[in-house]
Amino acid sequence: MGSSDIQLEMNFAGKTENRFRKTIDGGKFYLLFETAVPGAQMPAKDTVKELRALEEAVAKIPGVECGLAIPDLNENQEAWSAIEFASHLSEENRDRHLVYLSGRGRNAAEIGRQLAVARNAGIVNIAAVSGDLDNSPERIDSGRIFQQIMKEEGFFPGVTVNPYQYDPWALTAQYAKLVSRLQHDAGFFVAQAGWDTLKLQSLSWFLLTRSLFVPGIVRLILLTPERMRKLAENSRPGIIVSRELQRTLEKELSISRGQFEAAQLQRLGRQTAACRLMGFSGIQISGAHQPGQVATIAQVVSAALEEFSSFQDFLECYQSEMAESEVNSFQLEFQLFDRILSRPYPFDDPPKPADLPPSRPGFWEKAARLFTPGDGFSARRMGLPTARLCPKHNECGPCGGVRPDGSCENGKQECVYRKWFRFAAAADALTGIEKEMM
Numbered sequence: 165m166g167s168s169d170i171q172l173e174m175n176f177a178g179k180t181e182n183r184f185r186k187t188i189d190g191g192k193f194y195l196l197f198e199t200a201v202p203g204a205q206m207p208a209k210d211t212v213k214e215l216r217a218l219e220e221a222v223a224k225i226p227g228v229e230c231g232l233a234i235p236d237l238n239e240n241q242e243a244w245s246a247i248e249f250a251s252h253l254s255e256e257n258r259d260r261h262l263v264y265l266s267g268r269g270r271n272a273a274e275i276g277r278q279l280a281v282a283r284n285a286g287i288v289n290i291a292a293v294s295g296d297l298d299n300s301p302e303r304i305d306s307g308r309i310f311q312q313i314m315k316e317e318g319f320f321p322g323v324t325v326n327p328y329q330y331d332p333w334a335l336t337a338q339y340a341k342l343v344s345r346l347q348h349d350a351g352f353f354v355a356q357a358g359w360d361t362l363k364l365q366s367l368s369w370f371l372l373t374r375s376l377f378v379p380g381i382v383r384l385i386l387l388t389p390e391r392m393r394k395l396a397e398n399s400r401p402g403i404i405v406s407r408e409l410q411r412t413l414e415k416e417l418s419i420s421r422g423q424f425e426a427a428q429l430q431r432l433g434r435q436t437a438a439c440r441l442m443g444f445s446g447i448q449i450s451g452a453h454q455p456g457q458v459a460t461i462a463q464v465v466s467a468a469l470e471e472f473s474s475f476q477d478f479l480e481c482y483q484s485e486m487a488e489s490e491v492n493s494f495q496l497e498f499q500l501f502d503r504i505l506s507r508p509y510p511f512d513d514p515p516k517p518a519d520l521p522p523s524r525p526g527f528w529e530k531a532a533r534l535f536t537p538g539d540g541f542s543a544r545r546m547g548l549p550t551a552r553l554c555p556k557h558n559e560c561g562p563c564g565g566v567r568p569d570g571s572c573e574n575g576k577q578e579c580v581y582r583k584w585f586r587f588a589a590a591a592d593a594l595t596g597i598e599k600e601m602m
């Protein structure tokens with residue numbers, strides 16, 4: 165389905181209201197429900213009808229601001245892009261939704277064309293993503309897409325981050341990429357899906373210590389047995405199901421499917437409460453595509469937000485019921501702060517060098533310089549042709565698919581951005597490295 169199928173009868177360039185932005189900038193919590201772009205084989209009429217029904221169900225949710233999130237994942241070049249699909253949402257509500265723009269199979273000219281469609285359709289909230297593995301020489305990475313969005317007026321641009329990193333260099337590379345984009349005026353960020361509350365609090369604390377008060381949305385997945393098994397096979401790069409979580413899920417499933425589904429709803433409710441209490445601005449729920457499901461989830465989420473009104477309430481629940489399944493048995497398990505999820509703020513007691521992996525003496529002293537705004541020192545890429553060595557040709561920082569041990573999502577080799585940070589740490593050249601990420 166090409167762009168000629170899109171009927172755009174209005175130009176929204178002069179429209180200034182953006183309810184998504186107003187809500188998250190105003191410190192209110194936002195609920196996004198993810199819906200997939202259909203394949204080209206789906207009749208357009210049915211597809212649009214289903215999309216509108218979901219939009220209507222989301223609009224009816226009481227008590228919390230809501231919208232749809234539309235990822236740009238479709239591998240079929242003939243299918244709609246996320247922006248083209250979102251152009252079929254009701255005109256008056258397009259500012260409520262978040263749409264992703266991926267570089268997969270696109271060059272700068274095609275990204276420009278997608279942005280023109282978005283502008284004409286009044287789609288303003290756009291998050292840049294690199295897309296899945298793709299060897300096309302044409303592809304453009306999330307950093308370049310973000311820069312292209314920033315050049316145009318009227319958009320509210322977002323970026324993404326994978327906070328689930330268990331290795332010091334992969335974590336610093338990921339954080340540095342985020343900091344760079346937030347400092348270049350990204351309006352919000354979206355954290356990749358996962359099940360590790362420690363990592364979410366680390367991210368929240370890190371941004372706090374850097375005084376980066378930019379709204380953050382956390383992507384959460386409503387698990388079904390089928391989704392659980394697919395994720396356990398590592399079918400989605402960067403989305404990790406630890407052995408401990410896998411065991412808990414299998415146990416829940418062994419009772420009955422109904423019990424499993426109830427447990428997942430409860431898990432989602434608690435994760436949502438944790439996100440709000442840790443200072444995130446909203447969540448994006450993946451896995452609920454039916455209007456009825458959306459209403460049920462909204463009820464569960466509202467109940468959890470009411471139940472856990474203080475961080476202390478949540479901590480008790482976390483320690484007694486959630487922590488065990490969220491423990492990760494990765495070989496490397498680097499945490500930037502100590503006593504995460506046992507104190508509300510990091511200021512009184514910063515991380516200690518003793519918490520760093522013993523095999524890497526002195527890392528913290530070097531990393532500390534990275535986490536302090538740089539003095540202008542220009543850290544070169546230590547001779548690494550990063551874009552050429554990265555299978556995704558990423559030019560502006562690591563993708564979200566880096567594995568827990570810092571290896572590339574495509575093979576066993578070390579992620580080239582992790583390598584760059586490792587070399588930079590060894591050469592005492594971490595300070596100011598964030599400036600190199602764009």
Ligand code: SF4
Pocket residue numbers: 553554555556557558561562563564565566567571572573574578579580581
């Ligand atoms: S080298 Fe790093 S950034 Fe490139 S695809 Fe692999 S994991 Fe992603």
